[in-house]
Amino acid sequence: MAQAQDTFWSRRRKAVASEELAAKLAIEAEAQAVEKVAQEKAISEKTDEELLAELELPNPDTLKMGDDFSVFMQKAVPDRLRRRALRTLWRSNPVLANLDGLVDHGEDYTDAAVTFEGMKSAYVVGKGMLKHVEALISQAEEKAAATTQDEVA
Numbered sequence: 001m002a003q004a005q006d007t008f009w010s011r012r013r014k015a016v017a018s019e020e021l022a023a024k025l026a027i028e029a030e031a032q033a034v035e036k037v038a039q040e041k042a043i044s045e046k047t048d049e050e051l052l053a054e055l056e057l058p059n060p061d062t063l064k065m066g067d068d069f070s071v072f073m074q075k076a077v078p079d080r081l082r083r084r085a086l087r088t089l090w091r092s093n094p095v096l097a098n099l100d101g102l103v104d105h106g107e108d109y110t111d112a113a114v115t116f117e118g119m120k121s122a123y124v125v126g127k128g129m130l131k132h133v134e135a136l137i138s139q140a141e142e143k144a145a146a147t148t149q150d151e152v153a
Contacts, residue, residue, distance in 0.1 A: 043078050051081060060085035065092040 043051065052059060057071055060081065071077075072085035090097050099106065122132035 048081060048084070051078060057081070060088050063088050063092065067092075 046054075049059075051057075055077060057077070058067075060069075060072060061084065063069065063085070069085050069089045072082050122129045124130060
């Protein structure tokens, strides 16, 4: 009996400790989220030139083929500057600017271009192509019956 009570209370202490830890982590996560929002707001209020000067980066529009674009891929660089640098990179290097035909998902695989309004399909949701298959089976049976009647006659 004493052993069962010890396990109950030890489990209870662990549960309380885990609840306190979860509450502490939630408070820290909320503080980080507030801090991140404040940083994003401060970044959005600055111009691109101010951000470039602050991060000591060159103007991405002045870069040319062969320059180092990797400095714009760091986490500290805002997305809008990263996108500007990537646009310049794609314009500066014709190898990166042209599609090579190896893009697997570059095609339009929808059938919207070949379908027309009011198109009917043999497929029925929940039943599949049941009526179509039944019609084919009945036609096959009729042909088989007709050939057996011709052979008998």
